[in-house]
Amino acid sequence: MTPGSSTTSAPGLDPELRSSLQTSLRELFAATPGGELTAALDQLGWPEVEAEDPATAARMLFHAHGAALASSAVLSDSIIRSFGPDFPVAGQRMSLLFPHPSDDGARPGSQAAPRLRGILLDTPPHGTLVLVPTCRGDRVMVHPVDSAWVLERSRPASGFDASSTWLVVDTNDPLPESQPRPPVAVDWVAAVAWGRRAIAAEILGVCEAALRLAADHVTSRHQYGRAIGSFQAVRHRLSEAHVAVESATSLLDAVWGNATDESWFDSPPEWAAAAAKARAGRAQSEVMRTGVQVLGAMGLTLESPMHRHVTRAAALDQLLGSHVRLEESLGDSLLAGTTAYPIASI
Amino acid sequence: MSENGAENTAYATDPDEYRHALRRHLATAPSLARFRERGHKSTEERITSDARLMSHLAAEGGWNLYGWPTEIGGLGGDERHRGVLYDELSRSGLPVPEPHLLIETLVPAVTKFSPHLARRHAAAFLRGEEWWGQCFSEPEAGSDLAALRTKATRQADHYVLSGQKLWTSHGATATRLVCLVRTGTTESRHRGLSMLMVDVDSPGVSVRPIALASGDNELAEIFFDDVIVPADQLVGTEGQGWAVAMFLLQYERAMYAWQTASVALRRITELRRLVGELPGPLPDGARRRFGACYVDIITLRARSSQTVRRLAAGDTVGPEASVDKILLASAEQGLHDLARDLLGSDFLLSDSAAVRAWRADWWYSRSATILGGSAEVQRTILADHVLELPKEMAR
Numbered sequence: 232m233t234p235g236s237s238t239t240s241a242p243g244l245d246p247e248l249r250s251s252l253q254t255s256l257r258e259l260f261a262a263t264p265g266g267e268l269t270a271a272l273d274q275l276g277w278p279e280v281e282a283e284d285p286a287t288a289a290r291m292l293f294h295a296h297g298a299a300l301a302s303s304a305v306l307s308d309s310i311i312r313s314f315g316p317d318f319p320v321a322g323q324r325m326s327l328l329f330p331h332p333s334d335d336g337a338r339p340g341s342q343a344a345p346r347l348r349g350i351l352l353d354t355p356p357h358g359t360l361v362l363v364p365t366c367r368g369d370r371v372m373v374h375p376v377d378s379a380w381v382l383e384r385s386r387p388a389s390g391f392d393a394s395s396t397w398l399v400v401d402t403n404d405p406l407p408e409s410q411p412r413p414p415v416a417v418d419w420v421a422a423v424a425w426g427r428r429a430i431a432a433e434i435l436g437v438c439e440a441a442l443r444l445a446a447d448h449v450t451s452r453h454q455y456g457r458a459i460g461s462f463q464a465v466r467h468r469l470s471e472a473h474v475a476v477e478s479a480t481s482l483l484d485a486v487w488g489n490a491t492d493e494s495w496f497d498s499p500p501e502w503a504a505a506a507a508k509a510r511a512g513r514a515q516s517e518v519m520r521t522g523v524q525v526l527g528a529m530g531l532t533l534e535s536p537m538h539r540h541v542t543r544a545a546a547l548d549q550l551l552g553s554h555v556r557l558e559e560s561l562g563d564s565l566l567a568g569t570t571a572y573p574i575a576s577i
Numbered sequence: 578m579s580e581n582g583a584e585n586t587a588y589a590t591d592p593d594e595y596r597h598a599l600r601r602h603l604a605t606a607p608s609l610a611r612f613r614e615r616g617h618k619s620t621e622e623r624i625t626s627d628a629r630l631m632s633h634l635a636a637e638g639g640w641n642l643y644g645w646p647t648e649i650g651g652l653g654g655d656e657r658h659r660g661v662l663y664d665e666l667s668r669s670g671l672p673v674p675e676p677h678l679l680i681e682t683l684v685p686a687v688t689k690f691s692p693h694l695a696r697r698h699a700a701a702f703l704r705g706e707e708w709w710g711q712c713f714s715e716p717e718a719g720s721d722l723a724a725l726r727t728k729a730t731r732q733a734d735h736y737v738l739s740g741q742k743l744w745t746s747h748g749a750t751a752t753r754l755v756c757l758v759r760t761g762t763t764e765s766r767h768r769g770l771s772m773l774m775v776d777v778d779s780p781g782v783s784v785r786p787i788a789l790a791s792g793d794n795e796l797a798e799i800f801f802d803d804v805i806v807p808a809d810q811l812v813g814t815e816g817q818g819w820a821v822a823m824f825l826l827q828y829e830r831a832m833y834a835w836q837t838a839s840v841a842l843r844r845i846t847e848l849r850r851l852v853g854e855l856p857g858p859l860p861d862g863a864r865r866r867f868g869a870c871y872v873d874i875i876t877l878r879a880r881s882s883q884t885v886r887r888l889a890a891g892d893t894v895g896p897e898a899s900v901d902k903i904l905l906a907s908a909e910q911g912l913h914d915l916a917r918d919l920l921g922s923d924f925l926l927s928d929s930a931a932v933r934a935w936r937a938d939w940w941y942s943r944s945a946t947i948l949g950g951s952a953e954v955q956r957t958i959l960a961d962h963v964l965e966l967p968k969e970m971a972r
């Protein structure tokens with residue numbers, strides 16, 4: 232159950248380096264508040280690791296972010312970096328407005344009413360820019376908007392996930408006429424695919440932490456004179472939860488591999504990313520149901536940290552498409568005649 | 578095999594080369610068309626037709642002989658080649674020949690533990706000229722395999738075998754049986770076991786076919802009445818039966834999972850076509866279930882391709898293979914439940930060959946949580962050896 236234990240050999244970072252980076256990430260997330268993570272990661276030399284092997288780096292980073300239940304703008308930074316170096320100008324701090332979970336993430340700002348809404352992962356600092364995506368036809372542009380304008384139209388997104396730093400932006404106001412910079416076209420399909428793979432890794436990080444918590448609990452808690460983890464009903468539920476996490480991890484490994492290996496053109500990367508996020512999203516629903524159950528009353532109270540895993544995983548499931556919606560849209564495409572892409576092969 | 582002797586070695590060392598060449602062959606050879614017929618066949622018809630496909634592939638380029646060592650009649654290569662074969666057959670609309678289920682289960686173990694037996698018999702198995710059965714289960718030994726009682730007694734240069742085996746796949750038509758038998762006392766549990774290869778035409782062997790609920794004779798019950806088995810038909814040494822069985826289970830679980838994944842991807846596409854021909858709207862929730870079922874199938878592919886690559890690299894695949902087995906069962910049963918629900922009343926009432934095949938396959942899919950260690954047994958393995966939870970008490 233060590234993070235990334237089931238990954239096959241990835242090019243770039245050797246296993247020894249990966250395991251030492253995993254330790255560094257764990258320590259960094261344990262010690263650093265969300266707002267300072269970007270600077271701390273820079274100091275750790277993360278940009279170099281990412282340049283060496285972007286897929287493995289992202290998988291490790293977001294897995295650790297999830298396992299630590301960290302809440303930060305790291306994903307927003309990472310997607311903006313994926314738009315290209317110095318986008319749109321060097322040295323400018325920016326955050327991305329994620330599509331609202333109720334809207335079609337592939338076509339941001341395309342909903343019927345002229346309503347601007349979305350999610351910010353953290354409060355953007357004063358004087359920085361927020362990138363607001365909108366689409367015209369198939370083209371997605373991001374509009375750099377002053378963070379103050381966006382902040383005035385936002386509120387904390389802490390309804391279910393009380394420990395998150397997310398904000399919901401929701402307004403009927405049109406974007407301000409004069410923007411600090413002109414809008415820029417981006418490869419939104421690739422950005423969403425990147426984001427979905429990263430969030431899938433983060434969800435699985437949360438799941439592994441929850442499963443570890445549950446396994447520890449059933450080992451130490453005794454009833455009827457024996458550890459509750461010796462009851463077959465409890466053991467089998469945890470085994471199923473383990474299968475859910477391991478299998479979603481295998482799919483995600485294949486999907487990252489297929490996104491970075493140019494020779495593997497059998498399956499479109501955005502299709503694969505949607506499938507990986509759907510599977511990770513389903514895994515969290517299975518793991519969390521079990522995690523809460525085997526803790527007994529404690530599982531649904533503030534006495535145990537289990538609830539934080541439940542709510543964080545639920546929030547991440549919603550970001551860039553819940554498993555329910557993704558499964559449905561994959562099903563629609565398949566029923567309409569899209570190839571059942573193999574995704575993974577020998 | 579003849580026309581491309583030079584290319585053969587390149588295929589054996591490079592699974593990708595092999596994949597591309599095989600894909601080309603399967604897409605272009607007109608002689609394969611007759612093996613693509615859809616629809617339901619009896620078990621006996623299916624296995625005979627599949628065996629003919631194997632002979633055909635072997636004769637026309639040796640395509641199904643890659644992945645096996647040359648000493649036993651293969652053309653070299655490893656588990657990856659076999660994985661590629663199953664995937665490419667499925668991709669081109671051909672069946673994964675039934676005997677390959679047991680080839681994967683039995684041939685690696687026989688090759689490792691008794692190379693002389695593999696040299697003698699495996700080539701014919703690989704070429705579809707004969708097929709074998711696996712006799713482990715007994716009336717009193719199902720999940721608890723180590724309780725088995727079929728007894729083999731050593732006398733000079735042979736064993737005398739007596740007892741009863743049950744649920745033998747392909748047992749009604751197989752010509753050779755690999756049997757797990759007791760050579761020690763019953764109390765010795767798994768320490769007193771040995772593996773024996775038995776010829777079905779030996780005096781004292783009798784076979785009774787057993788039909789699944791679909792009516793297909795997939796299984797058999799086999800009786801041994803003082804059957805004489807030459808001692809050189811031991812797989813491994815006397816008393817080594819459990820070790821052989823454990824080695825074999827790695828392949829049974831890993832390769833079967835990959836075969837299932839390959840076939841399931843073809844079947845979900847076929848289901849889509851069949852459902853597209855139905856009148857009226859789909860039932861509620863069908864779109865999402867279709868998507869979820871597809872995701873389960875590719876998840877199984879992702880997991881089991883990793884495991885196949887590990888076997889090819891010479892790794893021992895331990896208790897974590899239970900993850901593959903559990904995934905396999907949920908993908909397989911999920912697909913067939915989906916087919917049953919989407920086909921609706923047609924599933925019950927239609928006479929079409931395609932629907933008859935789905936009906937029979939639905940029954941077979943129920944075995945995914947039973948055979949090769951039930952879903953419950955797999956969960957217990959994970960709880961014990963992977964999650965390392967406190968042990969169950971009474972066992």
Ligand SMILES: Cc1cc2nc3c(=O)[nH]c(=O)nc-3n(C[C@H](O)[C@H](O)[C@H](O)COP(=O)(O)OP(=O)(O)OC[C@H]3O[C@@H](n4cnc5c(N)ncnc54)[C@H](O)[C@@H]3O)c2cc1C
Nearest residue numbers: 711712713714719720744745746944947948949950951953
């Ligand atoms: C289609 C098919 C093909 C087969 N092919 C072969 C073959 O080729 N060769 C061969 O040797 N065998 C074969 N088998 C037999 C198969 O291996 C056995 O069916 C299997 O081992 C289970 O044994 P059983 O049927 O006796 O069930 P049982 O062991 O009686 O189990 C019945 C139920 O009890 C549960 N159970 C049992 N023990 C426990 C436990 N400790 N904890 C929790 N639950 C438990 C099981 O999970 C199952 O749900 C085949 C079976 C099928 C269905």
